[in-house]
Amino acid sequence: MRELRNEQLEISVFHEQLANGLNVYVIPRVGFQQTYAMFTTRYGSVDREFIVPGDSEPTVVPDGIAHFLEHKMFEQENGEDVFNTFARYGGSANAFTSFGMTSYLFSCTDNVMENTETLLNFVQEPYFTEQTVEKEKGIIGQEIRMYDDDAGWRVYFNLLASMYELHPINIDIAGTVESISHITKDLLYTCYNTFYHPSNMNFVVVGDVDPEQMMKLVRDNQAAKDFSRQPDIQRIFPEEKQEVAQPRHEQRMAVSIPKLQFGYKDPSRPTGRELLVNEYVTAVGLEAIIGKSSPLFNSLYEAGIIDKSFGWSYDVAENFAHSIFGGDSKDPERVLQEVERAFADVCKNGVPEADFNRSRAKMIGRVIAELDSPRAIARSYAAYQLKDADYFDIVSVLEGITLEDVNLRLREHLVPEHRAVSLVLPK
Amino acid sequence: MSQFATREEHGLQVHVLPTQKYKMTTIVVNLIQELREDTVTGLALIPYVLLRGSAQCPTPEKLNLALDDLYGASLHGLSIKKGERLVIDFTMSVPNEKFLATEVNLFEKALEILSGVLTNPVTENGGFLPAYVDAEKEQQKKRMAAIIDDKTSYARERCLEEMTKGEPFAIPRLGYEQELETITPQELYALYQQMLSSSPAHVYVIGDVDPDQVSQQIFKAFSFERNVRGDFPPVNVTHQAGEVKTIVDRMDVNQGKLNIGFWTNVGYDSDDYAAMMMCNGIFGVFPHSKLFLNVREKHSLAYYASSRNEALKGLLYVQSGVEFANFEKALEITKEQLKEIQQGNITDQEMEFTLKGYVNSYKTSLDQPGSLADIHLNGVIGGRVRTTEEMIEQLQNVTKDDVVRVSQGIQLDTVYMLRDQEGESHA
Structure with missing residues (x-):
């Protein structure tokens, strides 16, 4: 673990890259009640086409799958919704998907260690079934409909679609009701296995925490899990011209x-x-x-x-x-x-x-x-x-x-x- | 640590929380007025006119330049509806200069700008500058019209308006467009002077400051003649629901909005306030709450389904976005979930998770200067100030029997639906 100190801002970052490739950053903020932790993968709505490590041919996935996957991560094999696990420790959990990243997070004022374990574990224990995947289509369908009525959202995505002709930033993060209808359990596992390897992720904790103790917890948690080395992910992006798609x-x-x-x-x-x-x-x-x-x-x-x-x-x-x-x-x-x-x-x-x-x-x-x-x-x-x-x-x-x-x-x-x-x- | 040190002069209360935790210093000024049909329009307009400029910084451009010189200090002003009071709120935050390459005392400069804006506006012929008033009237008209642009908040406001018809609570926060047309710069200025001299006023300062010094600075900045009138009419928080009102609005939308209003008959100052909070938490605040689990997770009817306790009026409302065809089903499930609580079907786990959820959010508020000021102000307006610690203790003392008892006083009053232009209304 090494400390990166910023004297001017009076703030330090403690960093360690673990054996499995995960980058961990602990940023102490003395006096704060709240601890905020984020587990992030470099995988977002624009990662539509990529080569699965070990494959030779590219895979193209339905629009909105990164966001769909984010929703489905909250289900656990033991049947308990992970929100409940956080609730037990007074943690408030959430997640979001953007163009280039998907983040899972919690904030809490007690039981920091238990909440941290919960976050690390649920993101690394995917559990999807055909039945729960189908059910989620109804919920996300309503989320998409909500955004369809949101003029601020529409004017923004219409602009991106006008700027970019081919780059997948031109699609809605949640996809469309039609595109998500093609999502299956197996496709979710493919995306998960490709992008949720620790070497493609980071873990950031901010709060009044002891860096040594926090780093040890994350290190031990990760060491107990079996991650084989993964080669770099090959992401494929279309050649986008400099001019706009339509003015x-x-x-x-x-x-x-x-x-x-x-x-x-x-x-x-x-x-x-x-x-x-x-x-x-x-x-x-x-x-x-x-x-x-x-x-x-x-x-x-x-x-x-x-x-x-x-x-x-x-x-x-x-x-x-x-x-x-x-x-x-x-x-x-x-x-x-x-x-x-x-x-x-x-x-x-x-x-x-x-x-x-x-x-x-x-x-x-x-x-x-x-x-x-x-x-x-x-x-x-x-x-x-x-x-x-x-x-x-x-x-x-x-x-x-x-x-x-x-x-x-x-x-x-x-x-x-x-x-x-x-x-x-x-x- | 979390306690404000309060000093009072001429009905002006200064609450200071000295702390080294923040890199910014926050100042909040709140002036409390009665929410009345004849003054709301003018009062809501005043903050925008004041932000046009002061005698020292007489144009919006000069005012913004002065703020930018303080390393982008921010200054916002608006009216907030709290129960049946209208609060004129100015919030300012400025960086602590010890993190910057400057010798200037930024806090003192910020206070000068703020007191100039609040107490020394640009005037002409005994009124505000007509050009400023006219321009801000135009902006205000657009804000009023734009209320329909956000369908979620539009549906919420419409539901509450129908539910509280005939009471001051139904008065819209921004007032009325017809009123706006007729106000003269002189009338508005007279209203402003009356607001300044008669409002119970609370100033909050949170940051690395000396309480004695800062209180004196503020008393000096606001050292004009004041004749405070805080004898506002009491707010009626007890209601008897009659036949359920069903309201259907039609608009060009993709997703329906279902809002359901209930009377709780428990006000902010009630000994049952904490029990009603617990009840509402079990009903629809958290991901473990009954509404989320049933409307969203079990039946996949909605992306969001939540409830909110408006204790300053003794009411509670549910909001969700659903398909038009599912209105009745979502309404039934919502009613069933309330009945579950009323019949005592509450698990120990629901009690525990809800308590922990609230403890977490109250403790988190200790990290947020704006929330600390807001919670205190709610106490002032609601007639009972509780510190964070007191609030947590009261929540901890709530029993399941208390929750069941207060839930039995909840009465359904209004069902509001926002839907598309097609189909039959099933009112």
Whole structure:
């Protein structure tokens, strides 16, 4: 076990890679009642095509299977729902699936060791039957229907589908009622066996815990299980072009006001610390030009064509990257025009230095604010670790960013041909 | 450790929790008003107008710039409906400068901004700036219209509105669009002054601060003439349900929403409050609760099915998303599960898991400055302040007989369904 100390933030991470390949991180936060633990596999909705270790031919699985698998992990062979096991120890458990990862987690204020064992064990003891798989289709079917009525979700996924022609980020995480109908017990085992090997996972614990004791528990738990070495998983992604699939998408729904999202597809594919630099140079730039204190945001707000929900985000992973802007607007066309003009101006003249400085200070403050939440720390740490980046490096990365970096990056990113627009309009 | 140190001057209570646990300092200001038809619209608008700017930072842009200079300090203001009170809430959080490369006392600066926004708005001719009022009226109209965009919360609000018709609780949080049209900047300013001088006020400060010093700073910042009026009319929390009301709304939706309202006749200040919480927990709060196990797991009817105890009005409601064809079935199962509790069919395990679940969430609230302030405020409004420790002790003392006894006072009042345009209404 080795300690990685961040003196500025007064925070330490204790890390060990176990014999079976699992990376374990313990992050003490003294004085907190809550312990938050996350067991994450690098496997999400985009992992549609891959070669099962030992096979020669690729396997293509139904859309939504990673999320379906997440639901089914909660069932145990002894018949007890794992939520009950956590409830016995006062733990509150949950799970989520995103594009590139599936996480199982609990938070608790007592019985930390028992809850930790429970989490490690249930994720490593799959138990699926045809009958329970069929039953789950009803529940997930309702989850999908719920999202079908969610205008915010629709406008987002319509945008991704407009940006990406082939990359499976363009499909809903939960799949469709039709696609999940093809899921079987055997397919779930195939995905499980491929992606839930400890060497493809990480375990992150944040709370007022003793690192030595916690590490020993995880180490002993893993040593008692038999995991043979697994070769690297070969994931297959289609060749995605740089241009967007279609520049515009519209859908009509029962909403009161149009919902607008637009974004730029980004060809950069950095990894490790470079990923952090890329992400935060972009973020500082975007916050400077369209954040709440920017002249652009304020002129749109003054004109009454955006509200305070209007924001931006930037998402970068191993094989996709894009920015997204949006919110509710009674005049989305005008918003698009004004933004287009302002962005062109920024690309030409650059960001004013004062805007750059305050944007950077704000991003630093945001990271510090997250450190008061064990949940936020665990989620961010786990996600960045899967991208080979260290979450606690962000502040030093931010401090090293220059105005020149930002201007270069904005010019590289805000390419008109890489933009797609998605609208949900009232019926 | 979890106790606020309280000091009071002119009806302004300052609650300070000094702790080194956080990297941020949080300040919450709550002004309590009666929820009334004639003032709700104006009161709900005031926080948005104030956030337009103060004499020191007279535009939204300048205000946001000032916040960004404090490393992205955040400042939010809104109205919150708590039972039959309307709370004007301003929450601010600012990083502790010891983690940053700055010598500036960020907390002091933050307090200056906050008190400026609250007590020193931009005025003209004895009123708020007309341009600001007009712009925020437009934004408010959009917020009112947007209530239908989120079907889950729309269905919840509609159910509660029908259930409490004729009582102040039915008044919508944002007020009424017609009222909004007619308010003048002068009238709104007069209402604001009355709110400032007459509201019982609670300020919470949580972070690495000196309680004496911080209380003095706050008393100084709010050192104007006050004439506090806290003699609000009592809230009626006891009701006799008559014939069950069935309400069907139709909209263009894929998934139906079923909401069911019950009277509990147990208020926040009641000795039975903890027993009603336990009852509600067994019924529908946790993954081990009867609703989740039966509506979701056993019958696969819904992705979510949960209940919530609204003790400030002595009511409880169930919400779920189901297929239109399954409305009756889900309603029957919900009624059956309540009957199970009323007949004493509660296992020791259900009691144990529910207690542990609540202990976990109360202890977790000790890590969340916003939750600590909120729980305290509920106590103030509900007429009985309980510390986290007291609340846990009261929950521990609840017996199965207590749960059965309070459950027998629960009466079904309203069944609300949101469904598509087709099919027959079976009201």
